[in-house]
Each structure stands twice: as structure tokens, then as C-alpha cells.
Amino acid sequence: MHNLYSRFNNLTALLSSCMMALLAAIALSSLVLTADPKGEVHITSVKVIPRKHASKKQDLAFVNFNITADLTPLFHWNTKQLFLTLEAEYTNTQGVKNEVVIWDRIVRRKEDAVVSVLGKNKYMFREVSASFKNVPPAHYALKYNVMPYVGALTYGEAGRTREPVAFPPRKSHV
Amino acid sequence: MIWKGLGLITNTESPIVVVLSGSMEPAFYRGDLLFLTNSASERYHTGDITVYKVPGAAIPIVHRVLETHDKVDTSMLVPAQRMLTKGDNNHVDDIELYNGIKWLERKHIVGKVRGFLPYVGYVTIAMNDFPQLKYALIGILGLLALVQRE
Known part of the structure; x- marks a missing residue:
């Protein structure tokens, strides 16, 4: 009855149950530890430049932005990392609703969670119809x-532009 | 039975998946367990992490949504979505992984990642990577069955 094997079996069973309970408690605790930090998003300039790619014409938008946000409240004991994205949202002339990520960043430490970036788009910003002509502001x-x-996993929004930003007419050079 | 029940509730063919590649590091490492849902009435947003399987691909891929383009159709509950994805740890988007498909569509998507449990799935990866381990485990179990008194 009380041989080594059954003792080992009981001990591991107890340890794994405790582990599961602890993990569940941690997971549940982060549902309570919520925060809603807010920051600022400013678009400093937008340019649209036509590109010829594989004999097809494709407009590319180049966006310069300035974002500031203090996201430290989002870091608690169960936060491994934050994944930040800056996205453009607009509806084109064909009624297609678009969300396009133009920049992202991984924040792994609380010390890096005060974000202040003066940057430009990291990913290509294209329109599905190939042209930004007459596309409403984003x-x-x-x-x-x-x-x-x-x-x-939880999601939130830390800021957005107050007024939509228009796409300017095409330029032939940057 | 539990697996099928879970699949029914979450509306996905596999509600729990094991991460097989490092393309989402440092968010997910090989062997991490992911819990998925695939509610039919919900649209996908940029920043969501999807598990998708395109025709011709051997294994499902876990990557984050980079672009969504919704064709709004009033006759349908959810808009027809076209998506582009990218792995956090990859430099370029996934267009090369789509086997010639231009955009990812809803029918390619297995589910949206909702929950996360680290390391637990590594057992399955270890058994695939080191088949000796599998045989050792089977051997030990067999031995125990023989040795143990009823």
C-alpha cells in the first residue's frame, strides 16, 4: 500500500493539482487587474506615391506619426509583454472597410512602457483597389x-486621431 | 467526447493547439498551448492572433492579423473579410506562405487565440523530435503494467 511507487504517485498528483489551482488563480487575477491608459496619436504627414510593381500600378502611402502613451499601468504580475500596433482605419469608395497595421512594437518590460515615438510606417500601406484617389480620410x-x-489575451485602444486625416493627391517623388 | 464538445462550443475543429514554430516569439514559444474560439458572428481585427490553414499546407500556422479588408454585405451576418497575417518574429508578411492565395479568407481560419498556457504542449513536440523518448515511455508503462500487483 505505502510503497515508494504509490507515495511518488500521490505526491506528483498533489503537486500537479496545486500547480493547476495556482495557474488558474493567476489567470483569474488578471481579469481583475485591469487598466485603461490613454495616450495621444498625431499624424504629422501623409504622402501618396505611385509605384510600378510587376507591371501593375500600386499607390503606396507614407505616414509620419507622433505617438505618446504611458502604458505602465498595463504591467502587472501576469503581463508577459504588450504588443502595440498603430493602424489606419478607413472605408474606401467601394464601401470596403479597411484596417491596416502600419507600425508595431513589442514591449517586454515595464521600464519600456512609456512610449514616445516619432516615426514612419514600418509596413507597406496599400489600398486594395491599388489607388488612394478619392479615398475618404482615415x-x-x-x-x-x-x-x-x-x-x-486582452485588447484595448490607447488613443486615436481626433480628426480623420486625408490622403493627399499622388506625388511622383518622395 | 470532451474534445468534440469543446469543438462544438468554440465552433472550431481544434479548440486547443500546440505552437510548433518560433515565428511568434517572444509571445509564443514552441510547446506553448493555445486555446481557440471561432465564433461565426465575430469579425477579426488587426492585432488578433489567428490560427489558419491554407490548402496544401501540412500544418496550421499561428500568426497575427496585419490587415483586414471587409466587404460589407447587408444580406450577410458578418462581412466577407480578406486578411493578411504576419508572424511577430518574421520580417515580412505571410503572402509567401499562402500557396498562391492572395488574401486569407474566413474559410481558411481555424480560430482566434483567446488563452495561453506555457510549456504544457512540449511533451508532444519532444516525442516527435526524439522518437526514442516515445519508445522509452511506452516501455516504462508496459514494464509497470507487468510488475504491478493487481
């Missing part, structure tokens, strides 16, 4: 994804 929003050590 909103730009800074969003975050809180990624936990264990448990549920």
Missing part, C-alpha cells in the same frame, strides 16, 4: 494586446 489608432504568462 483614422489612425494606437492599440495594444496584453499577453499574459498564463490565461486570456
Whole structure:
């Protein structure tokens, strides 16, 4: 009855149950530890430049932006990292709703969570119809994804442009 | 039974997946367990992490949504979405992984990542990477069955 094997079996069973309970408690705790930090998103300039790619014409938009946000409240004991994205949101002339990520950053430490970036788009910003001509102005929003050590992934928005930003007419050079 | 029930609730063919590659590091490492849902009425947003499988691909891929383009159709509950994805740890988007498809569509998507449990799935990867381990485990179990008194 009380041989080595059954003792080992009981001990590991107890340890794994305790581990599961602890992990569940941590996962649940992050549902309570919420924060809603806000920052500022400013678009300093937008340019549209036509590119010829594989014999097809394709407009590319170049966006310069200035974002500031203090996201330190999002870091608690179950925050592994934040994934920040700056995205453009607009509806084109064909009624297609678009969300395009133009910049992202991974924040892994609380010390790096005060974000102040004067930057330009990291990813190509294209229109599905290939042209930004007559496309209505776009909103730009800074969003975050809180990624936990264990448990549920949560999402939020830290800021957006107050007024939509128009796409200017095409330019032939940068 | 539990697996199928879970699949029914979450509306996905595999509600739990194991991360097989390092393309989402440092968010997900090989062996991490992901919990998925795929609610039919929900649209996908940029920043969501999807698991998708394109025709001709051997294994499902876990990557983040970079672009969404929704064709709004009033006759349908959810808009027809076209998506582009990218792995956090990759430098370029996934267009090369789509086997000739231009955009990812809803039908390619297995689910949206909702929850995360680290390391647990590594057992399955270890058994694939080191088959000896699998045989050792089977051997030990067999031995125990023989040795143990009923």
C-alpha cells in the first residue's frame, strides 16, 4: 500500500493539482487587474506615391506619426509583454472597410512602457483597389494586446486621431 | 467526447493547439498551448492572433492579423473579410506562405487565440523530435503494467 511507487504517485498528483489551482488563480487575477491608459496619436504627414510593381500600378502611402502613451499601468504580475500596433482605419469608395497595421512594437518590460515615438510606417500601406484617389480620410489608432504568462489575451485602444486625416493627391517623388 | 464538445462550443475543429514554430516569439514559444474560439458572428481585427490553414499546407500556422479588408454585405451576418497575417518574429508578411492565395479568407481560419498556457504542449513536440523518448515511455508503462500487483 505505502510503497515508494504509490507515495511518488500521490505526491506528483498533489503537486500537479496545486500547480493547476495556482495557474488558474493567476489567470483569474488578471481579469481583475485591469487598466485603461490613454495616450495621444498625431499624424504629422501623409504622402501618396505611385509605384510600378510587376507591371501593375500600386499607390503606396507614407505616414509620419507622433505617438505618446504611458502604458505602465498595463504591467502587472501576469503581463508577459504588450504588443502595440498603430493602424489606419478607413472605408474606401467601394464601401470596403479597411484596417491596416502600419507600425508595431513589442514591449517586454515595464521600464519600456512609456512610449514616445516619432516615426514612419514600418509596413507597406496599400489600398486594395491599388489607388488612394478619392479615398475618404482615415483614422489612425494606437492599440495594444496584453499577453499574459498564463490565461486570456486582452485588447484595448490607447488613443486615436481626433480628426480623420486625408490622403493627399499622388506625388511622383518622395 | 470532451474534445468534440469543446469543438462544438468554440465552433472550431481544434479548440486547443500546440505552437510548433518560433515565428511568434517572444509571445509564443514552441510547446506553448493555445486555446481557440471561432465564433461565426465575430469579425477579426488587426492585432488578433489567428490560427489558419491554407490548402496544401501540412500544418496550421499561428500568426497575427496585419490587415483586414471587409466587404460589407447587408444580406450577410458578418462581412466577407480578406486578411493578411504576419508572424511577430518574421520580417515580412505571410503572402509567401499562402500557396498562391492572395488574401486569407474566413474559410481558411481555424480560430482566434483567446488563452495561453506555457510549456504544457512540449511533451508532444519532444516525442516527435526524439522518437526514442516515445519508445522509452511506452516501455516504462508496459514494464509497470507487468510488475504491478493487481
